[in-house]
Each structure stands twice: as C-alpha cells, then as structure tokens.
Amino acid sequence: MNFDLSDDQKMLADQAKKMLEQYATPDRLRQLIDNNDDLDQPLWQALSELGFLGANIPEAYGGLGLSAIELAVVAQELGRANAAVPFTSSIVLAAKAIELGGSEEQKDHWLPQLASGEITACFGIAEGAGQPLAKLPSCRFDNGALTGTKTPVADASITQLAVISCQTEAGLGLALVDLQQDSVQLEALNSFDELRGHSSIRFNNTPAQLLTGDAQSCISQVLHFGAVITAFEQIGAAEACLHMARDYAMERQIFGRSLASYQAIKHKLAQIYIHIETARANALYAAWALSNQADDAFEAAATCRISALTALENAARENLQVHGGIGYTFEADCHFYYRRERTLATNIGSKSFWSQQLIRHLAA
Amino acid sequence: MDFNDSPEDAKFRTEVQQWLAANAPTYANASTLSEHDYVASAKAWQACKAAAGYAGISKSPSIGGAGRSEMQSIIFDAEENKYDLPLGPVIKIGEHMVVSLLEKHGTPEQIEQFCAPTLKGEITWCQLFSEPGAGSDLANVRTKAIQDGDEWVINGQKVWSSWAHHADWGILLARTDPTQVKHKGLSFFVVNMKSPGIDIRPIRQISGESDFNETFMTDLRLPDSCRVGNIGDGWACAITVLTSERLSSGEMKDSESAKRLIELAQQIDTDSGKAIDSNAVQEKIAYFYSLEQGQRNFHSRLLSDFSNGKPPGAEAALVKYIYSNRLQQSAGFAMELQGMNGVGIHPDDSSAATFYESYIWSTAMRVAGGADEVLLNQIAERVLGMPAEIRGDKNVPFNEL
Numbered sequence: 001m002n003f004d005l006s007d008d009q010k011m012l013a014d015q016a017k018k019m020l021e022q023y024a025t026p027d028r029l030r031q032l033i034d035n036n037d038d039l040d041q042p043l044w045q046a047l048s049e050l051g052f053l054g055a056n057i058p059e060a061y062g063g064l065g066l067s068a069i070e071l072a073v074v075a076q077e078l079g080r081a082n083a084a085v086p087f088t089s090s091i092v093l094a095a096k097a098i099e100l101g102g103s104e105e106q107k108d109h110w111l112p113q114l115a116s117g118e119i120t121a122c123f124g125i126a127e128g129a130g131q132p133l134a135k136l137p138s139c140r141f142d143n144g145a146l147t148g149t150k151t152p153v154a155d156a157s158i159t160q161l162a163v164i165s166c167q168t169e170a171g172l173g174l175a176l177v178d179l180q181q182d183s184v185q186l187e188a189l190n191s192f193d194e195l196r197g198h199s200s201i202r203f204n205n206t207p208a209q210l211l212t213g214d215a216q217s218c219i220s221q222v223l224h225f226g227a228v229i230t231a232f233e234q235i236g237a238a239e240a241c242l243h244m245a246r247d248y249a250m251e252r253q254i255f256g257r258s259l260a261s262y263q264a265i266k267h268k269l270a271q272i273y274i275h276i277e278t279a280r281a282n283a284l285y286a287a288w289a290l291s292n293q294a295d296d297a298f299e300a301a302a303t304c305r306i307s308a309l310t311a312l313e314n315a316a317r318e319n320l321q322v323h324g325g326i327g328y329t330f331e332a333d334c335h336f337y338y339r340r341e342r343t344l345a346t347n348i349g350s351k352s353f354w355s356q357q358l359i360r361h362l363a364a
Numbered sequence: 365m366d367f368n369d370s371p372e373d374a375k376f377r378t379e380v381q382q383w384l385a386a387n388a389p390t391y392a393n394a395s396t397l398s399e400h401d402y403v404a405s406a407k408a409w410q411a412c413k414a415a416a417g418y419a420g421i422s423k424s425p426s427i428g429g430a431g432r433s434e435m436q437s438i439i440f441d442a443e444e445n446k447y448d449l450p451l452g453p454v455i456k457i458g459e460h461m462v463v464s465l466l467e468k469h470g471t472p473e474q475i476e477q478f479c480a481p482t483l484k485g486e487i488t489w490c491q492l493f494s495e496p497g498a499g500s501d502l503a504n505v506r507t508k509a510i511q512d513g514d515e516w517v518i519n520g521q522k523v524w525s526s527w528a529h530h531a532d533w534g535i536l537l538a539r540t541d542p543t544q545v546k547h548k549g550l551s552f553f554v555v556n557m558k559s560p561g562i563d564i565r566p567i568r569q570i571s572g573e574s575d576f577n578e579t580f581m582t583d584l585r586l587p588d589s590c591r592v593g594n595i596g597d598g599w600a601c602a603i604t605v606l607t608s609e610r611l612s613s614g615e616m617k618d619s620e621s622a623k624r625l626i627e628l629a630q631q632i633d634t635d636s637g638k639a640i641d642s643n644a645v646q647e648k649i650a651y652f653y654s655l656e657q658g659q660r661n662f663h664s665r666l667l668s669d670f671s672n673g674k675p676p677g678a679e680a681a682l683v684k685y686i687y688s689n690r691l692q693q694s695a696g697f698a699m700e701l702q703g704m705n706g707v708g709i710h711p712d713d714s715s716a717a718t719f720y721e722s723y724i725w726s727t728a729m730r731v732a733g734g735a736d737e738v739l740l741n742q743i744a745e746r747v748l749g750m751p752a753e754i755r756g757d758k759n760v761p762f763n764e765l
Contacts, residue, residue: 001373001435002366003661003668009365069365246748261751263737266744273743274682278658285661288365306654352643355650359640362653363626 003284005073013073019046020081026333029195032084038197039158040084044117047074053091054115057099062112067291068225072232072283079236079344082336084195086120086155088347092229094121094163097222101174101213110161110176121161122179124150124201125219131353132223139203141166141175146208151200152189154347162201164208165219172215177208193343195336224301226348228290231283231308234344238276238312241319241337245269248323265322272315279307302358309344309351316341367664369439376436380418380443387412394450403488403530406450410459410485420463420483427467428480435671453526458482458489462535462554464608469552469593469601478533478554490531492522492555492579493602499524499731500738502537503546503599507581509538509553516540516553516591518561518584524732528577529564531557537602540595542763549762550598553590561585571724609733622653625698632701639701652694659686678746681739684729689736692726695719 005013023043032040047053056071057063064070071092078087095114098107098121113119125132127139128151139148150164162177177184185202211218246269249260259265286300294300320327320334327334345351369377391409394402413419422437423429444451462482466475481487498504507520518538528534534555541549555562561584566574593601626649629640639645663683666676698719699706709716730736744750757765 001369001664001668002672003665004672005365242748246750250750257754258751261754263741263753266748266750267737267740269748269750270740270743273679273748274685277679277682278655278662278686281661281665282654282658284365284665285367285657288367292367294367300657302650303654303657306650307658310651310654351650352647355646356643358650358653359626359646362623363630363640 003281005069005284009069009073012070013077015050016052016074016077017080019050020077020083024081024083026336029082029084029333029336030330033194038084038155038191038195039086043083044085044120047085047087048117053087053117056091057095057111057115061099061107062115067287068228069284069287069291072229072287075229076232076236079233079238080240082195082237082240082340086122086159088226088230088233089122089155090114090117090120090159092226093123093222093348094161096225097123097163097174097218098176098211100221101211101215101218102176103212106176106209106211114161119161120155120159121163122153122155122159123163123222124153124156125165126150126152132349133219136167136172137165139164139166141168141173141208141210144207144209145205146175146177146203147205149200149202152191152198153201154196154198154343156199156201157186157188157197163211164201164203165215168210172219174211174213174215174218175208176211177203177206181206183207193339195340196343223348224298225290227301227305227354228283228286230344230348231279231286231304234308234312234341235276235280235283237337237340237344238272238279238308238315241312241315241334242269242272242276244333245272245315245319245322248326259322268318268322272311272318275307275311275314279304279311282307299358299361302354302361305348305354306351306358309354312337312341312344373435373439376432377439377443380440383416383418384443384447387416388444388447388449391449392447394448394452397450399530402450402452403454403527406452406455407485407488409450410455410483414484419485420459423463423483424467427463427475428483429463433671434667438667438671453490454488454530455485457491457526457531457535458487461491461605461608462489462533465535465552465592465601465605468604469597471589473589474554474592487532488527488530490525490528490534490557490577491605492525492528492534492536493605494524495521496523500735502602503550505537505539505550507536507538508542509540509551509586511540511588512585514588516586516588518553518555518581518586520581522579522581523567523576525564525577525579526575528557528579529566533557534579535592535605537598539762540598543761544596545759546757546762546765547599548596550602551595552592552598552601553586554592555581555584555586555590559584559586570727571721622649622656622694625649625652625694625701628698628701632703645701648697652690652697655686655690659683659690662686678742681734681742684733685736685739688726688729691722691729695722695726699723 023046051064052074054063055066055074056068059065098110114121127137139150146166160179162179164175164177166173166175183204183206187200189198191198249265250258252259282304286304289297289300316337320338323332323334326332391405397405410419417430418440420429421432421440422434425431463479466479493502495505509516509518534557536553536555537550539549540551561582563580565578567576567578568574629645630638632639666680670676745752
C-alpha cells in the first residue's frame with residue numbers, strides 16, 4: 001500500500017498551483033465579476049497550452065492519457081483559486097460522457113477538440129428543481145432533433161457544445177447538440193455563483209445526435225467520476241478557506257491578543273482541518289479505486305462526495321465568520337468561496353441525492 | 365498511489381493469513397472470556413506469536429523483535445484484527461509503549477531484563493501516568509520520588525491505570541525535584557506491581573465494569589536500577605511513550621459501523637415505509653459512513669507515510685477524535701432509530717445492547733489518550749501553527765504554583 005502521490009503528480013500540482021496564482025488572482029476575480037464575465041479566457045488558454053484539459057482524455061483522442069488522479073490534482077488547484085473556467089462542465093462531465101457513451105466516430109470528432117480547449121461543452125441533465133435522474137426527462141429526441149428545455153445548465157452561455165439528457169423512443173438518452181444553431185435559445189439565469197453562469201436552454205426541433213452507449217449507465221458513471229474530481233476541487237477550495245481564516249486570525253489583534261490565540265477560533269479551524277483531511281483521504285482512495293476499476297469504486301466516489309461537501313460547507317461559512325465584518329465586503333475574498341461552495345454542493349446532485357446513492361451501494 | 369501490496373508484502377500477507385488460520389482460532393474467543401481468563405489467553409497468544417516470529421514484527425532483533433518492515437507489521441495487525449483475539453492493553457502497553465521506551469531510553473540491563481520477555485508475553489505492563497490532578501495537564505503529576513541512598517521512595521496516587529490489577533510491572537512518571545518548573549522536575553521509573561507499598565483499587569465505572577484502577581503508592585521503595593533515563597528526563601520518556609501510541613488504533617473497535625445501522629434501519633417501520641427509505645435517515649448514516657471511511661483511509665495514509673520513513677505528527681490526533689465522536693453519535697442515533705425500544709431492550713437481544721455499551725464507552729474514549737479539546741489544540745498549534753494557550757505555569761517552579 002502506498003497512499004502518496006507520485007513525484008510527477010506532485011510536480012503537476014505545483015505547476016498548476018503556480019500558474020493559477022499568476023492568472024486567477026483575487027483582483028482578477030473581482031474584475032471578472034465587475035465585467036459580468038463568466039469566462040477567464042487567458043486562463044482557459046493557459047490551461048489548454050499546458051495540456052491540463054486533456055490530462056485524462058485517452059491519447060488516441062488527442063489527450064495525454066493520464067489517470068483520474070492527475071485530473072484530480074489539477075481540479076484541486078482550480079478549486080483553490082476559485083477559477084472562472086468551464087473545466088467541470090467541459091472536461092469532467094461532457095468529455096467524460098462522450099468518452100464513455102460515444103461511438104468511435106463521435107469520440108474521434110469531439111474529444112480532440114475538447115482536449116485542446118478549442119471548443120468547450122456543457123452538460124445538461126436538470127429540468128428545474130429536483131435531483132438528477134429523478135424522472136425521465138421531458139426534453140424529447142425525435143427524428144434526429146431535440147425539443148424541450150433544460151434548466152439550469154452551468155456554463156451554457158460560454159460553451160459551444162452540449163451533452164443533454166433526453167427522452168427517446170427507447171427511454172433515457174444522451175444527445176450531443178451544437179449550441180450555435182438558430183433553433184437554440186439561451187436565457188441567462190440569476191446565478192448565485194458570480195463566477196459561474198447558469199442558463200436555461202430551449203431546444204426547438206434542434207438537430208442533434210444521440211450518444212450510442214447506454215445513457216443510464218453513462219450518466220451514472222459520469223456523475224460518480226464527477227463526484228470524485230469535484231471532491232478535489234472542493235478540497236482545494238476548503239484548504240484556501242482554512243488558510244485564509246488562519247492567516248487573518250493570526251494577524252488580527254483583539255482584546256490585546258491575537259484572534260488566533262482563542263480556543264473558539266483554534267477549535268473551529270482544527271475541526272475544519274479534520275474534515276478536509278478525511279475528505280482528502282477518502283478522495284485519494286476514490287480516485288485510485290476509479291482508475292483501477294476497484295469493486296468499491298462507486299461506493300468510494302459517493303463517500304468522498306459526502307466528505308467533501310461537508311468539508312467545504314464548513315470551511316466556506318466559517319472562513320467568512322472568522323473574518324468578521326470585513327468578510328462581508330466585496331474587497332475581502334471570502335465571498336468567492338462562499339458562493340462557489342453552493343455551486344459545488346448542488347451541481348452534480350446534493351447531499352441527499354448522494355446519501356441515497358451511497359446507502360444503495362452499501363445495502364446492495 | 366497504490367493500495368495493493370507490493371509482491372513481497374503480498375507474499376507476507378498470504379503467509380500471515382495461513383498462519384493465523386492455523387493458530388488464531390484457539391484464542392479467538394476474547395470477547396466471551398472473564399477478565400482472568402482473558403489475561404491468561406492474551407499471554408498465551410503473545411507467546412504463540414513470538415514463537416512464530418510475529419511479536420514485535422518491526423522491532424529490532426537486538427531487543428527481541430523480528431526486524432521486519434513497518435508495512436509488514438501493519439499488515440500483520442490488519443490480518444490479526446479480523447479475529448476476536450485478546451489484544452487489550454495488558455499486552456499492547458508492553459509490546460508498543462514499553463519496548464519503544466526502553467529501546468530509546470533504557471540501559472542495556474533494562475533492555476535485556478524486559479524487552480524480549482515482554483514481547484513473548486511473559487511480562488505484562490500498566491501505565492502509572494495520570495493522577496486526580498494531572499490528566500490533560502499530565503506534567504502536573506504530584507507523586508513524589510525521593511532519593512534515599514541507592515533507592516527511591518515513592519509516595520502518591522495514580523488513576524486510570526488500565527488493567528493494573530493484572531500487570532506484572534508498571535511505568536511510572538513521578539516528581540523528583542519540585543523546585544524545578546513543572547516539566548523539568550520529573551523522572552521515569554519501572555515498578556514491580558507486586559512490591560510492598562502498592563495498593564490497587566478498582567474504579568467502578570459508569571459502564572458497571574472496572575477496567576481502570578486507582579493505584580496508591582505508600583513508601584514504595586525502588587532500587588535506582590528501576591530508573592529509566594537520567595534524573596529530570598521523565599518528561600522526555602513520557603513523550604516517547606505517548607508518541608508510540610499515536611499510530612495504534614488501540615481500542616477502536618469497528619462497532620456501530622454504518623453497515624450495522626443500515627441493517628437496523630431496514631427492519632424498522634415508520635408511517636411512510638421502512639426507516640432506511642427516509643432521506644433524513646439516509647443522510648445521517650451516509651455521513652457516519654463517510655467519517656468511518658475517512659478515519660480508516662486517513663489512518664492508512666499515516667501508516668503508509670510511516671512505512672515511507674515519515675513518522676506521524678500531531679495530525680494523527682484526528683483518528684481518535686473522529687472515532688470517539690462518531691461512536692457516540694452513531695450509537696446515540698441507533699438508539700433513536702428504534703424509538704422507545706432504543707432504551708428498553710429485551711435481555712435476550714445482545715446485538716442491540718451493544719449500542720448501550722458504545723454510547724457509554726464513547727465517553728471514555730473522548731477523554732482517554734488526549735481529550736477532544738487537547739487534540740483540537742494540538743492540531744491548531746502544531747499543524748496549523750496557531751498560537752499556544754496562554755499559561756499560568758510557565759517558568760514558575762512547581763512548588764510555587
């Protein structure tokens with residue numbers, strides 16, 4: 001047993017961290033919000049040039065063919081920086097869905113473009129309030145065209161391609177749709193996360209093609225894969241919150257001594273640390289289990305999702321709290337994580353959905 | 365990252381599994397034994413392991429160990445824990461703490477006298493550390509050791525000495541110089557528990573059992589050869605003992621596991637189906653499971669770091685913190701899940717009664733080996749680098765406190 005990242009993986013993490021510190025500075029994030037911009041284009045470009053986007057896409061389709069662990073390492077740094085890029089939508093969800101459910105031709109056509117970042121894709125399975133897969137989508141695929149509404153879809157306004165769950169003659173399906181068609185209407189939603197846009201997409205007899213694989217199994221695999229990679233994004237963000245709170249408390253003097261010297265603050269942060277480290281241990285195991293097709297890979301994915309949700313929820317809330325009044329200002333950085341946390345807590349199914357998944361895996 | 369064994373370790377695991385399959389069943393009834401029989405069985409099992417080269421697996425052959433890798437020691441423990449074997453503190457204190465202590469601080473004579481016999485189960489040990497006024501603040505011990513020629517005269521009271529009434533020897537932390545500041549005036553001794561001047565009284569616990577004792581020492585005389593380390597080095601010795609405890613998951617039985625809660629919830633009726641179908645119940649159990657796995661995976665991570673040459677630091681504290689809190693919460697939840705039946709269980713229903721035990725035992729675990737609050741302080745200070753507590757005893761001689 002060896003529970004450590006390899007030297008190459010550590011180098012990759014370090015490289016990603018340094019690059020993100022340079023691009024996604026807190027001032028850059030404030031600028032994007034002020035400009036109402038949901039995409040940090042220079043950052044996306046840099047991620048593409050360094051090969052990070054194609055890390056986990058097979059070499060045959062233009063990627064680097066590295067394991068889920070390498071992708072996870074990059075996700076952790078994107079989470080730490082609270083980056084405004086469609087990494088989860090395009091790489092973790094859409095590209096994975098195409099890789100798992102696409103025909104040879106579909107993979108040949110789309111994966112190299114997604115790996116290079118030349119085009120980006122979103123992943124739409126929600127139709128209003130409710131958990132993923134709760135019922136058959138009302139969005140219909142008939143005669144090579146899609147009709148219906150998906151809402152909300154993250155990153156739809158900044159991506160060109162969409163992977164959409166739909167109802168077909170045979171039941172559940174996954175359709176690939178070019179969003180740059182006249183019959184596609186996008187409506188911007190009021191997105192809680194100011195650095196990740198959400199839209200409604202309305203398809204009106206829009207030409208599309210189905211992924212050829214079994215949609216049910218494909219969606220389930222994509223969600224479990226997404227749970228693991230997102231856990232790393234959450235861990236990176238939670239660690240950023242913990243360090244921010246610690247550094248602020250160390251600097252801040254209150255009643256004649258450091259705020260960090262109070263047990264109320266020390267214990268609060270120690271507990272956040274505990275949640276982060278258990279989430280990390282679970283996520284590392286899950287990433288390994290996933291890349292090695294271990295028997296308990298799905299169970300491990302659901303487990304790490306629950307740990308990571310808990311870790312970031314506490315870290316994002318308490319970081320702002322430790323900052324006191326300053327945490328409520330736009331100039332402080334706490335709010336980026338406070339808002340992003342809610343995106344990550346709901347984007348691929350919330351705690352109740354994953355608790356149900358986990359209990360089903362365990363009871364099986 | 366690789367969770368599979370290396371070829372060499374896989375071979376070792378197979379050997380161990382075969383050896384355990386042949387030898388463990390004779391001793392694998394520990395939870396059914398009386399205390400007296402448990403101790404006898406624990407010593408016999410240790411002797412059986414020692415004869416086969418499985419005692420002190422990673423300890424140096426110079427002190428009677430098998431000289432294997434840390435990973436192989438971890439593998440043996442994991443396989444051994446699959447059986448209901450007598451592995452309580454009566455053996456573990458000696459095998460882990462005392463042997464590590466003497467290897468680092470003991471004289472060649474002490475090593476020869478104690479290490480190999482301890483690893484063979486011939487000598488059992490207890491810890492004489494805590495006192496009524498020295499728990500979390502262990503350096504506050506008041507038990508006095510006064511030098512009298514070639515001997516030491518010990519007077520004082522120790523508490524929470526696990527299984528002291530079954531131990532042959534004890535490790536004792538006592539104050540030799542009250543004019544020094546707290547941590548500096550301490551020295552360390554080994555004590556024959558059968559010596560005159562020792563009075564062991566069992567403590568009646570809230571569980572109804574008496575795992576722990578009070579130990580009174582009145583004019584107990586020890587030869588100077590029982591002193592471990594230099595006079596005044598007692599605190600360093602105590603730290604060696606406490607650090608050797610860091611990686612052991614000790615009393616952390618895998619009880620109240622989420623899988624048991626699922627089985628329970630599958631049987632319980634509510635007005636909207638079985639309890640397991642309630643999302644509130646699912647969320648609770650899933651959360652407990654995530655902690656259970658987190659504790660396990662984090663512990664594996666520490667062991668893996670250790671086997672790669674990185675000794676555990678203060679972060680190791682979180683294993684016990686999670687374990688004891690989860691045990692309390694999940695046992696409490698198991699009781700609630702059953703409604704009133706959770707507090708009024710039929711005497712024949714032994715499985716459900718373990719929830720009682722866990723709910724009670726968790727309170728001991730939240731205090732023993734570092735109370736929650738001490739562990740959180742350790743993590744905040746030593747891992748996160750936050751300021752130490754403001755102290756009233758710094759640079760003040762002990763007798764002026």
